[in-house]
Amino acid sequence: MRIGIDLGGSHVAVGLVSEEGKLLVKKGADILQKYKEEGRVQKFIIDTILEKIDEIFEETGLNKEFISQIGIATPGIYQNGCILHAVNLGIEELAIESKIQVKYHIPVAGNNDVTCCSLAEQKYGSLQGVQDAVFLTIGTGIGGAYIYQGKLVMPKTNPGFEFGHMILEKDGRQCNCGSKGCFETYCSIKRLRQKVRNILGLEESVRGHEIVEYIIRELGKNNQEIQKVIEDYTDYLAIGLSNIMNLFEPEKISIGGSFVHYSSFLLPKTTTKIIEKGMLFNKRESIPIQLATLKNNAGIIGASML
Numbered sequence: 333m334r335i336g337i338d339l340g341g342s343h344v345a346v347g348l349v350s351e352e353g354k355l356l357v358k359k360g361a362d363i364l365q366k367y368k369e370e371g372r373v374q375k376f377i378i379d380t381i382l383e384k385i386d387e388i389f390e391e392t393g394l395n396k397e398f399i400s401q402i403g404i405a406t407p408g409i410y411q412n413g414c415i416l417h418a419v420n421l422g423i424e425e426l427a428i429e430s431k432i433q434v435k436y437h438i439p440v441a442g443n444n445d446v447t448c449c450s451l452a453e454q455k456y457g458s459l460q461g462v463q464d465a466v467f468l469t470i471g472t473g474i475g476g477a478y479i480y481q482g483k484l485v486m487p488k489t490n491p492g493f494e495f496g497h498m499i500l501e502k503d504g505r506q507c508n509c510g511s512k513g514c515f516e517t518y519c520s521i522k523r524l525r526q527k528v529r530n531i532l533g534l535e536e537s538v539r540g541h542e543i544v545e546y547i548i549r550e551l552g553k554n555n556q557e558i559q560k561v562i563e564d565y566t567d568y569l570a571i572g573l574s575n576i577m578n579l580f581e582p583e584k585i586s587i588g589g590s591f592v593h594y595s596s597f598l599l600p601k602t603t604t605k606i607i608e609k610g611m612l613f614n615k616r617e618s619i620p621i622q623l624a625t626l627k628n629n630a631g632i633i634g635a636s637m638l
């Protein structure tokens with residue numbers, strides 16, 4: 333048995349995973365914006381991870397000797413047991429590995445969350461048997477991984493493919509990375525949710541799945557403000573995905589993250605725009621984009637595989 337931890341920009345999840353990559357138990361907690369503003373996000377993350385691991389041991393009756401390893405999927409850069417430069421969490425440096433190791437004496441490993449998700453999708457999910465692929469997670473931010481000839485491509489100097497920071501608009505919206513007009517400032521689900529919350533006057537406590545229901549209901553009522561939000565979002569998503577298609581010519585693009593819950597009213601519109609506006613250099617009848625099949629569990633499963 334293994335334990336996988338998926339640390340996202342707004343949620344931390346901990347799971348027990350079998351040797352065959354099956355998620356057996358999952359626990360989690362939301363990381364609220366106010367924790368970041370009050371400067372206690374680091375303590376909250378560490379405390380929550382340790383608490384959820386303890387809960388898994390208690391509920392399953394498993395002894396820690398049965399756990400071969402603990403893996404962590406983190407945003408930002410993971411280096412020497414530390415999370416570095418996780419802009420969406422407001423973390424510059426957090427030594428996470430030692431905090432877990434010192435309590436359980438189980439080997440701990442970590443890697444970037446998108447890398448973990450793509451490992452899991454490639455072995456157990458939507459990218460099984462695919463040779464050339466791009467994996468994207470669209471949630472609090474946008475991250476990506478590139479698989480070429482069946483292997484995850486790892487750049488030598490800097491850790492990843494920053495698809496989310498591809499610039500789509502000259503002097504556009506300010507991004508957390510310091511630049512302006514980045515893909516994720518238009519197409520993160522966090523931004524979409526925020527716009528919907530503002531229009532409908534919803535509190536921060538209204539959960540993601542409830543916002544999905546609100547959007548579907550308002551679209552059904554022809555709420556023009558919500559329709560405009562969806563049109564703008566899919567305009568930018570079509571540009572971002574077309575750029576990726578034109579650069580990499582992947583056999584498949586798989587999209588994970590909380591986007592999967594919103595995909596019913598975002599994805600068909602986006603692919604239609606890509607085709608109808610002729611945004612691809614190599615014209616296609618259909619766009620090979622699909623949803624990650626492991627959904628929000630890919631991070632936990634991938635982390636457990638490190």
Ligand SMILES: [Zn+2]
Nearest residue numbers: 497507509514
């Ligand atoms: Zn950026």
